[in-house]
Structure formats: structure tokens, C-alpha cells
Amino acid sequence: MLKITRKVEYALIALRHMQSNPLDKLTSAKEIATLYGIPQQLLAKTLQQMARDGIIEAVQGPAGGYRILAKLDRISLKDFFEKLEGPLGMMDCYFDSDCIQIGACNIRIPIQRINDNMRNMFAQMTLQEVTQ
Amino acid sequence: MLKITRKVEYALIALRHMQSNPLDKLTSAKEIATLYGIPQQLLAKTLQQMARDGIIEAVQGPAGGYRILAKLDRISLKDFFEKLEGPLGMMDCYFDSDCIQIGACNIRIPIQRINDNMRNMFAQMTLQEVTQ
DNA sequence: GATATATACGACATTTTTAATCGTATATAT
């Protein structure tokens, strides 16, 4: 439990790799995939999603690839996680209110407190800190 | 991602329920299961595990059940989570060193930093805070 | 001492989520 997904892991690896190169250099999904032993198509999808989210920029065609677009020190880990995986909550009831128990549940409030702590923690860390 | 398991959720519900009663009162798995709409056998296993861990005490036989044994304000959420679910890490590589990438991985150190932050956060919260 | 009710727990089955692959379309440098 409390694990991050491969998608997020692959995204971080890719960002860190691009970060270590001149920022205008284009890097292909294939290059990163072979270098770090990641399934290429899966990585490609993740990169495409990050491109849609404006984190990186995509250039098509041969000699195409991706490069970092956003200021990584302006994106919190919370925002990054939520861009890739949706709302961040330790329990589904944090967002979905259609829990069967509804009135019966006795830990909703305390759980939300923990949740807020966690979200707050990730809100205070930037992507830059992880990828630099 | 970053979700807690039902097992932990059920454990917290049970502890909070017992906490709201006189501390010497025995509560059966059945009672909690019906009250909160939880699968009884699954809850029972979780309670048994907590009993093995010394968090609660089990009394067998009819009119038996469970009651809180440990000082909940002395158990951190980190320890509680780890008792129930094992080592706490956002990525498996935090503990298992048998990652395929091994040398290639470029985010090991940064991930460990995030991980330490998270573990630290849960180490500073007590079970008492959640169940009182 | 028979019975009913509770915990104890390994093994199995089901469900859900995550991870990976497939197939096809589009863009573009050479």
C-alpha cells in the first residue's frame, strides 16, 4: 500500500534524464526506454500524457522526441501526481461520497486529517527537487 | 495510487469503535462487522493480526471478543501500518535491492528522499490521534 | 458433557487494479 505507480516512476525517470541534458535537446521514447529498461510503448504513452499536460513538449517525425517545457520548480509533486493519476487520496471516500457505509463510518474525519497531511507534504515538494 | 488497504481501514474502524466504549469491554468481530457493514471473516483476521501484534487482546469462547491492550498514543501510524502491511515504501526498490535496473536507475536517491518524508510524517502521528 | 458461540488460521477463489501489448493513424526529416 501507499505505492506510486510505474507510470509515475517512468515519468520521473524520463524527466530526470531530460533534465540532465541540454534543455533544448530532443529525446525519443525509444532512447529512454532502452537506456533504463522500460517498456517503450508504455513510456511513450506516459510521455504523451505529460505533453498533453504541458509538462513536456513533443516533436513528431524522425529526429523528433520530447523536451521539457514547464518550469519544474513551479510544479508541486501533488499537482504532478494528480495530473498523471487523478485526485490524490488514501481512501476513495475522500472524493467519492458514494460509500456504502456513509453515515456509519466512524473514521472519515480522522482519515481526512491524515490525507490532508499527505497532500500538504506533496504540495510542498517540487518536481525540480526530484529530477535535478 | 498511494492508497491504504481495506485491512488498515477496517483495523482503524475497529479500534475507533473499541475506543468509544469502556476500555475493558469485549467487542466481537461480528458486532463490529454488522455495525459497519464489513465482511466479518476479513475483519476477524485483521483483529487476530492486531492481537498477535499486541495492539489488542483476544478472549475466546462465547461472550469473548477483543479489547484494546496497547497505549495507542505510543504507537505511531508508521509502526501501525508496518505491523499490518509490512515495510512502508512508495517504491519496492526502497527495500528490495533486486531491481533489474540496479545501476541504471536515476531516481533512486530522490525517491528515497520523498519516501523518508512520508515515513517521517506517519512517524509523527499516533494511532490515538486517528481513533480518539 | 452436549451445545452454542467465539477466536484462530491456512487455503482457495474472486475481483479489481496495474502493467504491458497490439493495431492503426499521423507527422516529417531524408
Next chain:
DNA sequence: ATATATACGATTAAAAATGTCGTATATATC
């Protein structure tokens, strides 16, 4: 034209989480 790259919906495979079954043991009560 061709080769190589991104784009992306659909499907499959694998893994993890969740739930159930069956059986054993303890013990209060009649």
C-alpha cells in the same frame, strides 16, 4: 517514397487486493 517518430484507443496479461471456505480450538451456559 521511405523510415522513423509521436498519438492513442482497444485489448490482453499480470499482479495485488479483497473476500470466502473449511476446519480447529477455546469456553460459557444449560
